[in-house]
Amino acid sequence: MSLLKRFKEFADKEHLFTTTDRLLLAVSGGIDSAVLCELCYQGGYDFVIAHCNFRLRGEESERDEQFVRDLGKKYSKEVLVKQFDTEAYAAQQKVSIQVAARELRYAWFEEIASGKRRVASGEDLVILTAHHLDDNIETVLMKFFKGTGIAGMRGILPRQGKIVRPLLFAKKEELAQFAADHQLPWVEDSSNAQDKYARNYLRHQVVPLLQKLYPEVVNNLAANITRFREVEELYHQAVEAHQKKLLEYKGSEVHIPVLKLKKAAPLATLVYEITKGYGFTAAQTADIIHLLDSESGRYVASGTHRIIRNRNWLIIAPVRTEAVNHIIIEKEDTLVQFSMGSLLLKNVSLKGSPFPTHHSPLTTDNSIACLDSKHLHFPLLLRRWKAGDYFYPLGMKKKKKVARFLIDSKLSQTDKEKVWVLESNKKILWVVGMRIDDRCKLDHDTKAILQVEFKTGGNSL
Numbered sequence: 001m002s003l004l005k006r007f008k009e010f011a012d013k014e015h016l017f018t019t020t021d022r023l024l025l026a027v028s029g030g031i032d033s034a035v036l037c038e039l040c041y042q043g044g045y046d047f048v049i050a051h052c053n054f055r056l057r058g059e060e061s062e063r064d065e066q067f068v069r070d071l072g073k074k075y076s077k078e079v080l081v082k083q084f085d086t087e088a089y090a091a092q093q094k095v096s097i098q099v100a101a102r103e104l105r106y107a108w109f110e111e112i113a114s115g116k117r118r119v120a121s122g123e124d125l126v127i128l129t130a131h132h133l134d135d136n137i138e139t140v141l142m143k144f145f146k147g148t149g150i151a152g153m154r155g156i157l158p159r160q161g162k163i164v165r166p167l168l169f170a171k172k173e174e175l176a177q178f179a180a181d182h183q184l185p186w187v188e189d190s191s192n193a194q195d196k197y198a199r200n201y202l203r204h205q206v207v208p209l210l211q212k213l214y215p216e217v218v219n220n221l222a223a224n225i226t227r228f229r230e231v232e233e234l235y236h237q238a239v240e241a242h243q244k245k246l247l248e249y250k251g252s253e254v255h256i257p258v259l260k261l262k263k264a265a266p267l268a269t270l271v272y273e274i275t276k277g278y279g280f281t282a283a284q285t286a287d288i289i290h291l292l293d294s295e296s297g298r299y300v301a302s303g304t305h306r307i308i309r310n311r312n313w314l315i316i317a318p319v320r321t322e323a324v325n326h327i328i329i330e331k332e333d334t335l336v337q338f339s340m341g342s343l344l345l346k347n348v349s350l351k352g353s354p355f356p357t358h359h360s361p362l363t364t365d366n367s368i369a370c371l372d373s374k375h376l377h378f379p380l381l382l383r384r385w386k387a388g389d390y391f392y393p394l395g396m397k398k399k400k401k402v403a404r405f406l407i408d409s410k411l412s413q414t415d416k417e418k419v420w421v422l423e424s425n426k427k428i429l430w431v432v433g434m435r436i437d438d439r440c441k442l443d444h445d446t447k448a449i450l451q452v453e454f455k456t457g458g459n460s461l
Contacts, residue, residue, distance in 0.1 A: 006169060006170070007167070010168075011166050014164075016126070016158060016166050017126045019043075021045075022046045022047070022124075022126070023046065023125060023126050024050055024128065025037060027050065027051050027068050029068050029186060030186055030188065030189055030192075031176060031186040032131075032167065033186075034179060034184050034186040035167070035175045036128060036167060038178075038184055047128075049077050049079045050082075050108075051065060051069075051080070052081075053081060053084065054101050056087070056191075057191065063187060067186075067187045082108050084104045106163070112125060112127075127162050127164065128164055129163065131168060133167075133168055133169065133172070133222055134171060134172040134203070134218070137207070137221045137225070138202050138207070140153060141202055141221075142198060143155075150232045153225075153228040153231075153232075154225055154228035154229040157229075171218065239270065242264060242270055246261055246264065252318055255314075255316075256313060257313060258309075258312050259312065261292065272285045278305040280300070280302045280307070284302070287300045291307060296309055303335070304318060326382075327381070327382040329378070331378040331379070333345055338382060341454060341456035343454055344452070346450075346453075347373070347450055349448050349449075366433055366434055367455070369429070369430045369436045369453075376424050376429070376440070376450060377425040380422060381424075382420060383423070384419070384420055388401075389401065391421075391427075391437045393438065394438045394441055395438060402428070402431060406431075419431060419432070419434070422452065432454050433454045
């Protein structure tokens with residue numbers, strides 16, 4: 001069976017995309033992404049090419065960018081290019097170069113695919129990467145040696161959100177053969193030959209040694225990955241069944257009967273799965289289990305929640321409960337929990353970037369407020385609105401009472417009671433989830449932004 005036919009069958013089987021979808025191809029210029037382009041072209045798919053220039057390899061990085069631009073001309077496809085200061089980002093975020101490149105790459109792809117970056121069609125796009133079977137095997141080995149759970153053993157999924165990986169069925173040697181058969185050009189990343197990276201060391205040293213011991217190791221690991229994907233499905237089904245029996249939801253709290261939990265097995269795994277969504281780590285699992293035999297009042301805390309032993313119950317409760325109507329927000333806070341959900345706070349610097357641009361964190365989404373940092377005075381105050389509150393709604397030069405704003409917004413009495421405001425120095429910055437104050441909007445003098453995202457429901461208690 002030809003590689004193209006297998007490519008199409010894999011996409012159909014995994015429900016990755018169809019011929020009616022518009023695709024965003026992540027193309028580095030290497031052999032894998034060159035093959036991905038050719039397969040999509042031969043398959044008749046509509047696609048756009050996206051290339052990240054991480055500016056890490058000098059002239060070689062510029063060569064790669066030009067090669068991808070030439071690919072776009074070859075296939076008569078739109079090419080999007082983004083240059084990153086990867087080293088500066090890595091230093092700022094205190095992460096490795098590899099992690100920095102991955103975060104920058106996928107954030108940009110998501111920006112394009114979700115329509116925040118205009119492309120010719122203006123449609124949502126499905127993001128395709130060229131990860132293949134060998135990549136998946138290396139990923140599984142890396143996670144296994146570092147320590148992992150069931151998710152690590154099943155490796156990379158064909159679909160994760162908008163990102164799909166339609167070459168996971170194919171070995172590297174098959175892609176190389178396809179490239180040779182079709183005389184495809186590509187460029188080689190010189191860093192791929194360096195064994196200082198863990199993945200390259202596995203690829204060049206470990207896997208060849210394993211193949212000497214077990215000639216079928218690649219095929220066997222591929223089969224294991226398929227089996228572990230199915231095992232993971234059964235695992236989650238079992239965990240969900242246990243949770244339905246054990247968990248009782250009471251407002252913002254989760255109540256778990258101690259006697260029932262003590263009889264559940266496997267206990268450590270269930271405790272971890274139940275609590276991880278509330279900020280608790282695997283390292284805290286033993287401490288949580290100790291609560292089962294402790295006296296009332298003992299607790300274990302995460303950044304956002306506490307698990308409290310209260311007589312015959314374990315209670316998972318947010319650190320800030322619904323009874324709190326005023327929450328102080330310090331400059332270093334990144335997550336704030338309150339009764340209506342949570343606020344995610346992120347500081348964004350526009351230093352060196354023209355404003356406005358499509359890369360700036362501007363949005364018409366009412367759940368996200370982008371506030372000019374020069375107008376902010378910490379600590380901020382998150383509180384319920386009250387009679388007499390007023391602000392200057394975005395786009396208006398006159399002040400308006402919050403009460404009148406809510407009436408004009410046609411909120412019911414019940415919905416009005418759920419409204420909170422964010423204020424600074426006794427001035428309202430944002431009627432949360434609805435409208436920011438015009439006085440703190442972004443303008444041409446904006447140098448730094450506080451981006452605040454409001455999330456409701458789910459595990460954000």
